[in-house]
Amino acid sequence: MTTIMPQSELVRKAARYVTENLGCGKSRAALIEEAGVRYNLSPKETQMLCDFFKAADAGE
Numbered sequence: 698m699t700t701i702m703p704q705s706e707l708v709r710k711a712a713r714y715v716t717e718n719l720g721c722g723k724s725r726a727a728l729i730e731e732a733g734v735r736y737n738l739s740p741k742e743t744q745m746l747c748d749f750f751k752a753a754d755a756g757e
Contacts, residue, residue: 711736711746725750 711732718728729750733743 707736707738708742708746711738711742712749715746715750 711729714732714735715725715728719725723731726747729743729747732738732746738746
């Protein structure tokens with residue numbers, strides 16, 4: 698049986714995936730794209746994920 702997850706949970710999982718894989722040699726943009734496909738994110742959600750990491754960079 699398949700479990701239906703709220704979209705916000707998918708975005709959180711995608712953000713965690715990107716963060717955990719940053720040291721593997723791929724660019725962050727490639728990881729965000731990969732996470733979007735892996736977690737079936739909409740273009741809007743993928744952009745939100747990209748904006749999240751840009752804001753994190755600005756805060757450092």
